[in-house]
């Protein structure tokens with residue numbers, strides 16, 4: 098039997114804020130095997146960062162146990178730290194060294210020889226598109242540039258287990274794609290286990306083979322993106338009518354063929370969430386036509402992880418994050 102890379106039982110963390118107890122993480126049981134690429138998804142305040150901070154020994158648990166890379170976070174924190182890489186949300190290296198030197202120093206701190214640290218720094222500079230900043234002083238870099246340098250710092254010693262807390266926040270789409278590519282390569286070449294949190298649902302969908310949804314400090318779903326979508330969300334059928342009145346009538350009394358489906362109206366559009374959307378549409382259009390309602394346009398879309406989230410929690414993850422899109426600073 099293989100030892101899991103991460104094993105937590107009843108992992109819990111409370112905070113006291115103005116005499117009020119905040120239950121940030123409530124009794125998490127989690128097993129991650131070597132080589133898995135896991136994304137933690139959840140709304141702001143769900144407990145993702147607190148979980149990562151406990152697993153990386155930065156924060157002691159209130160109760161419960163966690164073994165990470167074969168060591169106990171409470172009794173062997175130094176062992177844990179030596180075996181993992183961690184890129185937090187605000188590492189923000191603000192030193193007077195140049196980017197490349199900062200990376201080499203970090204590599205040396207993890208026990209690499211000077212030559213190995215140099216070679217590794219060059220490899221990361223290339224793959225994370227840091228060439229333009231490698232010879233600049235870190236304190237003068239833009240937010241997005243620093244973010245990429247932080248990520249390179251977490252990867253310098255090629256750890257067997259890597260934790261990334263929202264690695265793509267603040268990166269532009271091109272650099273997000275570069276990072277995703279680098280993470281894929283790390284796994285393919287070194288079998289690195291990766292646990293990341295992200296606000297980008299499409300990123301979790303494309304990159305992770307396992308998605309864990311956390312809400313209010315609890316694990317509420319844990320599966321492949323494909324199975325989560327198949328089990329927890331129906332297809333989205335969007336019907337557009339010529340008038341809001343027609344849409345309102347349909348939303349109030351949808352045709353029998355979509356009995357039991359979720360129906361919502363926005364203006365002259367009606368959104369129906371139902372399984373087997375593509376097969377349902379011809380029947381749906383026929384019943385509408387029979388009732389004398391003409392449809393101006395129809396669209397069927399496969400479910401997304403946001404639909405899964407909405408179904409599980411009643412809230413949309415996308416809306417929260419679309420409200421404050423991240424932008425990478427210009428160079």
Ligand SMILES: Nc1ncnc2c1ncn2[C@@H]1O[C@H](COP(=O)(O)OP(=O)(O)OP(=O)(O)O)[C@@H](O)[C@H]1O
Pocket residue numbers: 112113114119120121139140141142143144145146147148
């Ligand atoms: N150091 C702290 N002191 C007090 N409360 C905290 C502390 N850290 C986190 N919390 C609270 O714990 C809860 C979980 O926070 P956490 O940062 O883990 O959520 P998250 O899922 O990572 O959110 P985000 O997506 O915004 O990063 C929140 O209610 C937060 O306010």
